Amino acid sequence: MIETEMSARPLSGIRVLDLGHEWSCPHTARFLADFGAEVIKIEYLQRLDFMRGGKIENRAYDQKVSFWQVHRNKKSLTLDLRNPAEKEIFEELVAIADIVVENSRPGVLDRLSLGYEKLQQINPQIILVSMSAFGRTGPEASYRGYGGTIEAISGIQSLTGYGPDDPPRRIKEMDVTNGIMGACAAITALIHRQSTQQGDWIDLSETESASHGLIGEHLMAYAANGESGYPLGNRHPEFAPQGCYPCQGDDRWLVLTVQTEAEWQALCKLLGHADWASDQRYQSAESRRRRHDEIDAEIIAWTQRQQAATACDALQAAGIAAGPVMTMSDLCQDEHLHQRDYYQAPAQAPDQGQYLGFPFRLSKGAGQMLSRGPDLGAHNQEIICELLGHAETDLPEIKAEALGTSLDPL
Amino acid sequence: MSSLGLLSHLKVLDLSQHVAGSYCTRLLAGFGAKIIKVEQPKVGSALRHQGPFYHNQPGLERSLLFHWLSGDKQSITLNLEQARSMELLQPLIAEADILLEDFAPGMIEQLNLGYKALQHINPRLVMVSISNFGQSGPRKDWKATEIVLYAMSGGMSLTGDKGRPPLNTGTLISQYTAGMHAYLAALIAYYRCQQNGQGEWIDVSIQESALENVEVKLAEALQLNQAASRNGDQHILVPWECCPAQDGYAAIVGGPMRQWQSGAAMFDQPDLLEPPLNTITGRIAHRQEIQSRLKALLATQPKREIYHQGQAGGLAFGYLATLAEVFHSPQHESREFFKPTEEHPEVGTLTTCNAPFHSSHAGWRTGRAPLLGEHNTEIYGDHLGHTAEVIAQLRQEGVI
The missing domain is CATH 3.30.1540.10 (formyl-coa transferase, domain 3)
Incomplete structure (x- = not known):
């Protein structure tokens, strides 16, 4: 096994603002958090994150395993970006952040007057990673897409099924594929900034990114040979059995x-x-x-x-x-994974059970599982008062009756 | 936009010959890094022997998997089992920022190219080792193909139908996922090295890397002891599936929930907008009714019309595109997602994907893949200063 001598974690000192929702963009931010970045998840009280589920009673939104996993190692800050005072807090954070990640539809940040130009005015070295279903240009730029949309329209789904005449079947992991690619985008821009001091605005189309990351050779083969691929079930195109x-x-x-x-x-x-x-x-x-x-x-x-x-x-x-x-x-229960110490309990709360480990290991110290996804607004005080120096009166109020979810109307 | 890529200052020595390592270095090359790919003399990378092939005819320069993954790389040949290979490799290791290898665990040490030896040559080197199950553990020597990796990283148990066998995907998803992670690992280690001057060794297990794909289901199993199984494509939300249309399948994805009223109006069935079907729990409770009604409504309509209508109402509809249809997507055409490569001496110009994401500073390279050993003279001669006689002799001895 690789021997580890601990250095500072690879991304320590990097601050990320996570405006993501659903799964792809939050996964991007989770990767950055796992490897040492300080990631602040911005939460909108009127539409809680999809991973927090559809229920409000008894703070059910703080009890979802999906949220604990996809938002692990992050901090939770509740802000309504339409409220001028809370938007101001966001802008103060932009000034001291390195990366902003978002997956709203193209144009949404502009309508909040928080588009790239504005962020760049606040912080010339900021890196904005914009992820959207189809990219920010083109005739379908404003269209919406979930994994089920993207897997179908990208051609990926046409290759999976029990046979050529069977209905298509989904792999269902487009959000993770795109989340990983979002992290590739953030890190690529960061490496470029390290040598040039320039910020960047990344336009990531999840349809393009999933195609690139999964079926590039199939697309090239179609263009060269003119034969559309079809599902082979569990068989291999060359080897047998x-x-x-x-x-x-x-x-x-x-x-x-x-x-x-x-x-x-x-x-x-x-x-x-x-x-x-x-x-x-x-x-x-x-x-x-x-x-x-x-x-x-x-x-x-x-x-x-x-x-x-x-x-x-x-x-x-x-x-x-x-x-x-x-x-x-x-x-x-797998012995191989256990012998490799794959699974991790949160270092800050070891009694909270086990989580997935990391996709790779670095000999100078890599990922760390510090904490599961935070309770709603758990870091409001730390960020607004301690980090930014505001008075307690500036803290957003969290009123149960004013909360909404992504599953409304439930 | 500059013609130089975002990573044009990086030098990479690529000893890998499978999909994960090659996709990692394809991403690095596309963004401008200089990649020297080291291939076995005469035989070449394992990828050169895998289909699909150009015009379905196998040949060292005809694998489209190789072409897709090797654009903008340089190829040199070198027999790593020959003692003299080290004197040729050493200066390339000394100047590299990143080195990739994907031999079976233990093999790299047998070739005297283990991390300790390389660290001695270049203390700043970031060395990435990719393997099926990692460098340690009881299964480190297990052989694997994509279906084995997909089966052993959890995805396959969730794909396919109840009552039928678990189903493999038509993609190399586990290996590509590991390729993206290898890219991330190499770059974050490089980022840290720029600060502390120290290189390091990275262990990418394709299995562990691909477990990310099932992160929510696996976390639920760890935390709640909750089982998950394949269920066709029955999503928890309704409707959220491909339905037969007049000319194929339409993807009826009924979200975001707040858009149901405006989106579902296209079906012209007022009760879909009223209780109990106006809420997500109501639709889940009437899953079969919704599914059979929508199927009847959609069967006679063209899939693209359904797509545009659903989107006009704010719902995330799509359609199942064949690869042929993907090439005619107006969105792809507008964004130039497909680009011609440079002319290759044996297969000519191919069509390749443009960038996986776009920077505002620099683009993505769509150059061609190298011929086997195409850059021997440039690297061994011009760059390392060996004479033509020495190079000829090395070739004769089977070193290069």
């Missing part, structure tokens, strides 16, 4: 791919089908693709008698790429 096979137990499965002739020979041996190893009809991936159904039936006959874990150990020992289909609960 590849598939998902049932194992002992309820809804337990393993997947495998045979990539070479040597691996095919090894699989035949495991299946107890030594005769196939030398049979001309099964030599080469191309001939096996033609007999895929027949081969699958034999693999199922073998996997059905075994635990997924045992079968995968045997396949891996034989040199074949294979693994169990892991459920969320399998992942929580």
Whole structure:
């Protein structure tokens, strides 16, 4: 394992204002927070974040795991940017911030008189990352999009399904893909600023970013060869066999791919089908693709008698790429992840249970799980009074009866 | 806009040969970094052997996966198993800001290119190691393909239908997710190095990286012991799914909730705007009724009309686009999302994606992929100062 000697966290000293809502842009800010930036989530009391759910009673909005995860390591500040006094507080923060991230529809910040030009007047080195469904120019710039819109319209969904004639199926992770790409945008602009002292305004279209980050080769191949891709289910366009096979137990499965002739020979041996190893009809991936159904039936006959874990150990020992289909609960208990100390309890409240770790590790110290997503307005006092030096009378009031959610009308 | 990219001051030595590492360096190259890609003599990067291929004919210079991922990189050949490779590699390591590798864990040390050795040559080096399951742990030596990585990072258990097998995606999502994370890791380490002068070693596990994709479901399992399973595409909110239209599928995404009144008016069915169907809980309670009514209404309409009508009412409708249709999107055309590459000697001009995001200072490069070893003379000769005779000899000995 990589030995860690702690330095300051990579993004310590960077201040981020998170105007994001839903999932993609908040994920961007979460990445920055995990790696040491001070991230202030701006919350709008009349429309609480989607991840806070649709309920107000008993502060249910402070109890959502989705919010605890996607907004972890952040601070919560409630501001109504239409209220001049509270907008002024936001502008004071812009003056001492490095990055602002937002995913409102193009034009919304301008209507609040908080567009890039205004932010740049306040702070010439500010980096504004604007994420939107379709980008800030073009005939559809004002259109709305959730993951379900973007996955369909980008062409990504046309490639996933049980077969060419089956209905399309979703991967559903467009928000995370785009959230990661948003972080790439923020960090790219930060590296550029480090050598030039210039701020930047990033225009990220989530339709473009998801296509770039998932199907670039498919798009290039369509343009070159003129053939639209179609869903292959669990099969591989070249290798065979590849598939998902049932194992002992309820809804337990393993997947495998045979990539070479040597691996095919090894699989035949495991299946107890030594005769196939030398049979001309099964030599080469191309001939096996033609007999895929027949081969699958034999693999199922073998996997059905075994635990997924045992079968995968045997396949891996034989040199074949294979693994169990892991459920969320399998992942929580996974020995490999535990030995790598993947899961993290919040350092500031270790009794609050475990969270996901980090997407990578740096030897000089990387991500840190300090705290779960904050209670609504938990840092109003710290930011408005202590950081900005305002009087307590400037603190926004949080009145339960005036709160609204993103799920209204519920 | 400057012609220099945002990252034009970065030098990267790319020993990786799979999708994740190559997408990371494609992003770096697109934003202007100088990438030297080190490939095995005669055989080349593993990507050169993977489809899809230009005109469906395999060949070292014809993999479109390679073309997509290798634009704007330089290619040199070098046999890392030959002792003499080190004298050629050493000066390139010394001047690099970032080095990527994706050998099986332990292999890089066997090649005498482990982090300790490289740190000795260049203390400021950021070294990124990408592997299927990380550099440590009981499964560090496991082999994997995309379907294995997708299965073992949780996504597959949630994709597909109840009563049918879990379903793989038509993309390389786990590997691409790791590629973006490798890019982030390299750059935040570089950012810190500019402040404290110290390089470092980064461990990217594709599995851990791809767990981000299921962050909410996995957090709910950790915190609430809550199980999640595949359910077709039944979203918790209604309507939120693809419905058959006259010419394909329309994506009927019924949010944001506050726009239901104006958006659903397009269906001309007043009761959709009244209790109980005017609230999200009401629509969830009448899921099947809503779904079957909308299906009947939509089946005879063209998908793009449904899209524009829904959007005009403020709802986030879309339509299922084939790849062919994506190329005719007026939005993509207006923003020039597709660009021609430079002419390549074997396959000519290809069409590639423009930037994943746009800066106000500099654009994205859409150059072509290099031929195998195309830059040997430039790098070994012009840059490192080896004579033509030495280069010929190295080639003859199979070093380059």
